Amino acid sequence: MSELIPALSADELAAIDAEIAHAPYRDAVAVDALKIVQRHRGWVSDESLKAIARHLTMSADELEGVATFYNLIYRHPVGEKVILLCNSVSCWIKGCETLRARCREGLGIDYGQTTADKRYTLLPVTCLGACDKAPVLMLGDVLLENVNPAGLMATLGASGEEGT
Amino acid sequence: MNALDRALTHPLTRNVTPERRPFDLAAYEAGGGYGGLHTAIGKLTPAECLQIVKDSNLRGRGGAGFPTGLKWSFVPMEDGGPGHKYLICNADEMEPGTFKDRLLLECDPHQLIEGMILAAYTIGADVAYVFIRAEYLLAERLLREAIRDCYGKGYLGRNILGSGYNLDMHVHSSAGRYICGEETALISSLEGKRANPRAKPPFPQVSGLWGRPTIVNNVETLCNVPHIIERGAQWFNDLGLTEDAGTKMYGVSGRVKNPGCWELPIGTPIREILEGCAGGMEDGYAFRGLLPGGGSTDFLVAEHLDLAMDYGTIGKAGSRMGTGTMIVLDDRTCPVAFVQNLVAFFARESCGFCTPCREGLPWSAQLLAELEAGRGQAGDLDTLAMHVDFIGTPGNTHCALAPGAMEPLASGLKYFREDFQRHIDGRACPYCEREAAA
Ligand SMILES: Cc1cc2nc3c(=O)[nH]c(=O)nc-3n(C[C@H](O)[C@H](O)[C@H](O)COP(=O)(O)O)c2cc1C
Ligand code: SF4
Numbered sequence: 271m272s273e274l275i276p277a278l279s280a281d282e283l284a285a286i287d288a289e290i291a292h293a294p295y296r297d298a299v300a301v302d303a304l305k306i307v308q309r310h311r312g313w314v315s316d317e318s319l320k321a322i323a324r325h326l327t328m329s330a331d332e333l334e335g336v337a338t339f340y341n342l343i344y345r346h347p348v349g350e351k352v353i354l355l356c357n358s359v360s361c362w363i364k365g366c367e368t369l370r371a372r373c374r375e376g377l378g379i380d381y382g383q384t385t386a387d388k389r390y391t392l393l394p395v396t397c398l399g400a401c402d403k404a405p406v407l408m409l410g411d412v413l414l415e416n417v418n419p420a421g422l423m424a425t426l427g428a429s430g431e432e433g434t
Numbered sequence: 435m436n437a438l439d440r441a442l443t444h445p446l447t448r449n450v451t452p453e454r455r456p457f458d459l460a461a462y463e464a465g466g467g468y469g470g471l472h473t474a475i476g477k478l479t480p481a482e483c484l485q486i487v488k489d490s491n492l493r494g495r496g497g498a499g500f501p502t503g504l505k506w507s508f509v510p511m512e513d514g515g516p517g518h519k520y521l522i523c524n525a526d527e528m529e530p531g532t533f534k535d536r537l538l539l540e541c542d543p544h545q546l547i548e549g550m551i552l553a554a555y556t557i558g559a560d561v562a563y564v565f566i567r568a569e570y571l572l573a574e575r576l577l578r579e580a581i582r583d584c585y586g587k588g589y590l591g592r593n594i595l596g597s598g599y600n601l602d603m604h605v606h607s608s609a610g611r612y613i614c615g616e617e618t619a620l621i622s623s624l625e626g627k628r629a630n631p632r633a634k635p636p637f638p639q640v641s642g643l644w645g646r647p648t649i650v651n652n653v654e655t656l657c658n659v660p661h662i663i664e665r666g667a668q669w670f671n672d673l674g675l676t677e678d679a680g681t682k683m684y685g686v687s688g689r690v691k692n693p694g695c696w697e698l699p700i701g702t703p704i705r706e707i708l709e710g711c712a713g714g715m716e717d718g719y720a721f722r723g724l725l726p727g728g729g730s731t732d733f734l735v736a737e738h739l740d741l742a743m744d745y746g747t748i749g750k751a752g753s754r755m756g757t758g759t760m761i762v763l764d765d766r767t768c769p770v771a772f773v774q775n776l777v778a779f780f781a782r783e784s785c786g787f788c789t790p791c792r793e794g795l796p797w798s799a800q801l802l803a804e805l806e807a808g809r810g811q812a813g814d815l816d817t818l819a820m821h822v823d824f825i826g827t828p829g830n831t832h833c834a835l836a837p838g839a840m841e842p843l844a845s846g847l848k849y850f851r852e853d854f855q856r857h858i859d860g861r862a863c864p865y866c867e868r869e870a871a872a
């Protein structure tokens with residue numbers, strides 16, 4: 271029981287402090303700090319949350335309220351890559367539900383779930399501003415446009431599913 | 435069209451070539467970029483710039499269409515003592531069916547930065563933020579590079595162009611929540627809090643970010659500013675085909691042949707955008723209706739296709755121009771399911787602050803889902819109409835998310851009532867049956 275709240279890494283601290291440098295209050299960078307730590311660790315654990323709160327001199331409960339408000343702050347572990355599937359109206363017209371079904375069949379996951387091998391997490395996302403290329407999704411940091419359901423599993427490199 | 439002609443008629447997209455990387459600072463300047471900056475900073479007073487923007491009749495392109503010059507004029511200009519004034523660019527673009535700001539951000543970041551510098555100069559802001567949605571990673575990177583280059587060139591930082599004017603610019607990447615686009619929620623979010631909207635008054639122009647005077651403008655709005663300052667208010671007014679001024683980024687998505695986004699004179703007829711630019715409906719699909727400016731605008735139908743896409747005309751037809759990016763409903767897509775998708779989206783994204791929105795939107799979405807599943811009941815359409823009345827009446831909710839959510843439902847019930855009724859009478863979605871049979 272040496273350390274209940276593990277320290278933030280030097281890289282994380284440097285990035286957070288760079289944000290604090292141009293903010294009037296430390297807790298003003300709450301969202302930035304959560305994003306920085308998530309970028310390094312993949313998600314925000316209770317321990318990370320407490321460490322960030324302490325660094326920003328705010329209560330962990332208050333920071334939890336902020337963290338859980340935002341859809342892209344993950345308070346659970348996620349897979350190596352998050353699939354953000356746009357399910358807003360233009361992508362829905364163009365068949366995003368078929369893509370979702372493909373993920374269910376091919377990866378065995380629905381919204382909010384992670385594959386057993388921890389490679390993918392599937393989440394719905396708000397209109398990605400690429401409606402002229404619907405349906406679209408983000409695979410990690412990459413936007414995929416005009417996604418073809420038949421080729422989706424090949425793109426994801428999953429086994430047991432052939433593109434037709 | 436040669437470059438100068440294009441700059442005069444298509445100011446926003448004169449540099450836009452999606453196939454290549456956007457212009458860097460040197461290329462942007464070689465094409466006449468930062469001309470507005472050199473025209474104004476140190477040569478025109480902020481009051482003179484404000485007058486030009488007022489005279490231009492530029493209206494906000496973020497959805498509400500508020501006159502930009504008028505909005506800026508509410509910022510107190512007397513030396514307010516210590517403390518900052520802020521300019522914020524709203525690059526949250528999450529309105530369903532809206533894909534215009536991404537194009538401007540990814541294809542010409544310096545245009546936005548120039549517009550922001552000029553807007554900040556006009557209102558006397560010394561700090562500017564770009565509030566950008568998390569998923570726009572390329573745009574974020576390009577903006578950061580462009581801002582760095584502007585500091586290097588002396589267009590940002592201290593004593594810009596020797597004028598004594600100072601401006602710092604930062605990029606804030608959001609963490610994903612539609613309500614952040616509402617300007618007071620955006621301010622809460624930028625302060626590191628939950629993005630709950632705030633009561634108005636006080637308006638942000640007087641008391642915004644950290645209680646200081648703040649202007650929030652949309653990406654497209656700000657991108658217009660350099661051209662207006664450089665070429666003048668009259669030129670901008672002359673661009674519009676109707677009473678509105680300038681050009682507009684119009685978009686079409688849905689089952690059309692050539693979905694896309696185009697800069698056209700404001701007031702271009704809907705039909706010209708839908709048929710001329712977007713190529714009309716895909717083969718095998720017929721037009722039934724469209725939302726003219728994003729997911730929170732009322733349906734228009736065939737009888738409206740010859741209307742001019744401007745604020746007043748679309749308003750008189752019972753809808754809103756909104757963001758100017760249309761979503762087309764075709765004859766093989768179920769209008770009930772279409773509306774259900776939207777209402778469920780708004781229910782998911784409600785910030786939960788006020789009861790009609792937090793409770794009423796999920797209720798409405800659930801009723802629509804039941805209808806779509808063939809489990810609708812006799813009184814359901816009346817219940818939906820009650821929600822439209824209650825949630826949709828401005829003033830019953832703390833912000834405009836909830837009334838916006840009711841616009842496609844209210845107008846859907848009006849124009850596609852038959853479809854709603856058939857779901858109840860037939861105990862099934864007629865569109866699903868047809869798809870299954872096909
Ligand atoms: C729920 C909601 C979401 C909004 N989202 C955006 C948005 O993503 N981008 C935007 O520019 N304006 C958005 N707005 C409008 C802003 O509140 C604000 O009117 C706008 O940014 C002002 O800029 P403008 O005057 O240049 O249009 C939204 C409004 C509401 C009610
Ligand atoms: S209308 Fe909805 S989004 Fe707006 S404040 Fe109320 S609960 Fe929040």
Ligand code: FES
Binds near residue numbers: 405
């Ligand atoms: S609706 Fe999917 S990108 Fe706009």
